[in-house]
Amino acid sequence: MTNICYFCGGKLKKEKVDIARYWGKDLLALRDVPALVCQQCGERYFEAKVSDKIDQKIHQALNAKPDNTIDVPVVQF
Numbered sequence: 001m002t003n004i005c006y007f008c009g010g011k012l013k014k015e016k017v018d019i020a021r022y023w024g025k026d027l028l029a030l031r032d033v034p035a036l037v038c039q040q041c042g043e044r045y046f047e048a049k050v051s052d053k054i055d056q057k058i059h060q061a062l063n064a065k066p067d068n069t070i071d072v073p074v075v076q077f
Contacts, residue, residue, distance in 0.1 A: 010040025023058050
């Protein structure tokens, strides 16, 4: 993976980020996910092995008690 953002040409820096993903109607949050983050536009890039691990964590979370939960407001558009 290159160290330049595909979208804006900014520099990428290794960081740990929080993400949210839908799996069907379920919304899951993952903390401290390794990513390359563009320092100019904020675009996030995940290595293939990290993307695979994200999917594994989601599958595990759907079949187990989560580490923590949060309340999320939902409003109709």
